[in-house]
Amino acid sequence: xxxxxxxxxxxxxxxxxxxxxxxxxxxxxxxxxxxxxxxxxxxxxxxxxxxxxxxxxxxxxxxxxxxxxxxxxxxxxxxxxxxxxxxxxxxxxxxxxxxxxxxxxxxxxxxxxxxxxxxxxxxxxxxxxxxxxxxxxxxxxxxx
Numbered sequence: 001x002x003x004x005x006x007x008x009x010x011x012x013x014x015x016x017x018x019x020x021x022x023x024x025x026x027x028x029x030x031x032x033x034x035x036x037x038x039x040x041x042x043x044x045x046x047x048x049x050x051x052x053x054x055x056x057x058x059x060x061x062x063x064x065x066x067x068x069x070x071x072x073x074x075x076x077x078x079x080x081x082x083x084x085x086x087x088x089x090x091x092x093x094x095x096x097x098x099x100x101x102x103x104x105x106x107x108x109x110x111x112x113x114x115x116x117x118x119x120x121x122x123x124x125x126x127x128x129x130x131x132x133x134x135x136x137x138x139x140x141x142x143x144x
Contacts, residue, residue, distance in 0.1 A: 041130070047099050048126040048137035054095065055108060055124045056141055058088040063110075067120045067143055073108035101128035119144045 059070045062084040069085050075096055079089035096104045106126045113119040120143050127136045 044101055044128065044130065044135070045137060047101060048104070048128060048135070049139065051092070051096060051099060051104075051106065052124040052126045052137050052139035055088070055092050055106065056122055056139055058084075058092065059108065059110065059122050060141075060143055062088055063120075063143070065118055067122065068110045068112055070108050070122070071110040074105070075107070076105040096126070101126075102130070104128040113142065116144065 055073075059067050063070055069081065070088070073079070073081075073085070073089050073092075075089070075093040079086055079093060081089065092106060096106050104126065105128075106124065109123045109125075111121045111123075113121055121140065122143055123138065123140045125136055125138050127134060129135075
């Protein structure tokens with residue numbers, strides 16, 4: 001066998017290949033972190049939207065002809081009012097607290113729509129804290 005045989009890889013070629021593969025793997029790891037963060041944010045928004053829609057449904061079903069009784073619900077304090085509003089507020093407050101969202105609160109605003117009889121606009125806000133930022137999901141609907 002001759003000494004200047006050119007078959008195989010040199011140590012420099014192997015080191016360059018390892019460096020290129022390492023850079024590629026670090027990029028993949030960075031994308032994985034971004035994907036996990038995006039999934040977490042999506043879960044939070046989905047949960048907040050579900051909780052807001054749940055309260056809209058409570059107003060629609062239990063409000064009957066007086067949905068304005070739900071106006072002013074704020075889960076950051078103590079729930080007030082009479083049943084079914086009080087029960088719905090307490091249950092929604094518990095659902096918000098158990099949702100896994102950080103510092104989550106919910107508010108309900110009901111405004112009578114005129115001149116339409118027995119119509120009201122319901123706006124439900126769910127607010128929570130994320131990574132040094134506050135997020136709000138708003139669900140608005142017209143009840144007739």
